[in-house]
Amino acid sequence: MLETCQLLFDKACHSYDDVQRAAYKFIDRCSVVVSVGDSQIVCDVELDEKCTQSVDLISQQIRKEVLDQTLRSRIRSETEDVRNLILAHAFSRTGLANSPE
């Protein structure tokens, strides 16, 4: 019987994407199904047979990773405009003169 657990994340604080990206990092030792409830995102974890870590440890690591992914999403969305500006400048032929920013 494979060990399982369920992790719940508040939709108001984390996105489906955040949880998905976080869970993906652990697929070498467990399988994860992420689904969306009314107010929560549900993460069903089933450890692989060969996994040597405890289900508690895996849960804790996934939770931390979700926090990190949420931070990354924040950075991404806050910096999207300036990132596009930088890349546009980097790949334009005319160079960087007279940036209005």
Place this chain on the structure above:
Amino acid sequence: MLSLHARVIPIQAAPQNRSQLFRVSTNANLPGGLRQSHALLVRKGEISPGFGGYLFEKDISPSVVLPSGVTVVHVPTQLNYLSDNDVVSLRRDSSGIRVIWRDASPHNSVLLTERCNNYCLMCSQPPKDVDDDWLIEEAERLIPLIPRSAREIGFTGGEPTIYGERLITLLTRAKHYLPDTAVHVLSNGRRFSDPGFAAQWASIKHPDLMVGIPIYSDDPTTHDYVVQAHGAFDETVRGILNLKRLQQRVELRVVIHKQTVARLPQLAEWICRNLLFVDHVALMGLEMMGFARANISDLWIDPYDYKDTLSQTVNTLQTYGVPTSVYNHQLCTVNPDILSAYRKSISDWKNEYLEACTQCVRMNDCGGFFTSSKLHRHSDHIQPFLA
């Protein structure tokens, strides 16, 4: 330290509406056609007519007949070094003389203005808000008098770029009259943030032109503080980028003192990451003149105490392949590992040595001290090399 200017006694002063510039000649038999632009430096013996002016080192014997209508002055002994191909500027009223070009010097520097839009804590040429256009006007007249064999001409200030197009014209003039002479302009670089001005600069197409631009930190706040101007760092960097986009040669200059030494290695890394394409980096010791003296308590740090930081900085720059020089330091205050970058650099009219140096076997390889440093503040660790 040489004196580059002196009062003179006019023996005969023809009225002038501006200063007079002459190339110096000791040759009384100079071909006639050349004499008008020359001043004859009379050491002994005869004078001959036709020169634009006459400079007497000794008293003039009463039997000498002076050509009429030209300026004749008596120059004091501190200008004994004057020789052929030097250029002098006589005041309108002939009461003073300035030596504005010395052929024997590899480091001639032409001051274009004392105005500046920065106000550096350690400025050795404190800015003055005056109308000193006459300086650039004199420079324009100087250029045709400089010998074509001159290796390099430096233009300094204040901030030369305040002249805008007039500066461009001056540099173009230098290119035309002195096509084999390298030109080095000192500037804070801010005006080049205007792409139009950078383009004008590039359009000179000078064969050997470099602009030396100070950057004092990788931290904009520190740089702005050192130069006492808000937004200076950002403008300066954008200016450098504009120049580089147009393939112009840029040197970065860093004066090392208490406010810049803390982040000196980080500045080196910043240069290697962001401005790797600069042509040269000059790391300079503090000259104890002008504002540097007023602000000495905020600025002074013994170079001996930062020698390891200097080594780390030079190592980083050289590892990344950036041509680097260390100026204005004494050999006994630096680590041996920077010797490949060490330059014996203090201008020959400014440099001196201490009592302790007379025994030093490496004195000839050492740049010595600024006169101002010798007088006011220098390292406490000056020791002769005895072997």
Place this chain on the structure above:
Amino acid sequence: MSRFLARTAYAPELPDYELLPFNFARLNEQETVATNLAGEMLVLPNATVDALVNHTLSIDDPAYVSLRARHFLRLPTDKSPIDLLALKVRTRYARLEHFTNLHIFVVSLRCEHSCPYCQVSRQSEDRESFDMTPEIADRALDLVFRSPSQSLKIEFQGGEPLLNFEMIKYVVEQAKARNLVARRDLAFVIATNLAPITQEMLEFCREHDILISTSLDGPADLHNKNRPRPGKDSWERAINGITLARQTLGVDRVSALMTTTQSSLPRVKDIIDIYLELGFTSIFLRPLSPYGFALKTKSFAAYNTDRWLDFYKSGLDYILEINRAGIAFAEDYASLILTKMLTSNDPGYVDLTNPAGIAIGAIVFNYDGGVFASDESRMLAEMGDNTLRLGDVQTSSYEDIYLSDTLLEALESSFTLSVPMCSDCAFEPFCGADPVYHHATMKDFTGRKPESEFCRRNMAIFKHLLRLMSSDKTTAAIFQRWANRC
């Protein structure tokens, strides 16, 4: 009386700042590394990163100045960071514009060695079946000169390319003739075991500035065990060949590469010592090759990666010790990564670039005219998988090859900024992709990175290098030199 203002007058007026694009990875309980688009790195306390993202970082925080200088945050009045970041990003990707530089010509499959890790050679005298013909070479050269790259490197491989020296001569002479018009920067390399080398061949190499790259797996017993040949004297012949080649071509025209096998893993110091003894100035501590182990289980792979990482870290430690003793000797893989970490340049190593260098960085022309996206693609074909055989020099056009669906798909899946896990990895600027490896081990060009030994190995190396340079100034200075070798 003083007109001078204090430093505080020039500090940011308002406490707030704008974030610039960056990513981060937790290193341990206390520290996080932040990296940005341009590959700048800063190791920070965990709390600092949180404060940074939450806009609560104080200007008095010791990290604030560095974060601003390295372009992780900016003030609204800072305009130059945009220009500088764009410049640095453009510099990183500049090589893409030049396109294919390295062109590998497999002039013969014949070889007298029978190295177990080699997938491709044939112990045979049959020239007709296993040698490249002039017709094929001509068509391959057409494709070489179609590349827009100003510098073109032609590398001869095999089998043992010296066994078809006539073809090497042919290609070199033809390429140079074409280059009188094309005016590129041509370079030639022969990857050879040096066993068949003769003075006459070396003279030709000298005349045409050809570089030699040979195999040197370590001390004699290890090398000969890895590389059997009749006479059991592969090592002796290699050493002899190196000596002769150096005499004729010059010391820096001869380089050596090792192949790492299970037997190599406990012998890293011995291997490095041989390279030192022979006067080489660097060594490439290569990973174990997965090719030929088609049925590896994941645990076997993990075990191998761990053992290899021990091998690598011990080797690196030893090399750093050597450097601290005053001898300049570098590790090549670390150098490639350090170039990406510490400069704005990309060394263009085809197996660690983004997108991968398959075809667009290097391409392989097989003895029979087959065109392959990389050397590994050729090896896969020998094992029965022709997925990355892009065409044939005699029947495929340049467009057929470079615009083939398979190649484009592989390239796209190697673009780290748009694949799972890589796209949110802080080490992305230093990493790359190896679609051929992932195809071979997982049957998918992208691969599942959490299960990928490529990923695990590289992440471990990034963190290890970071730890080393953060903890010791001398190491940091040594790494700075390695970063600037390219």
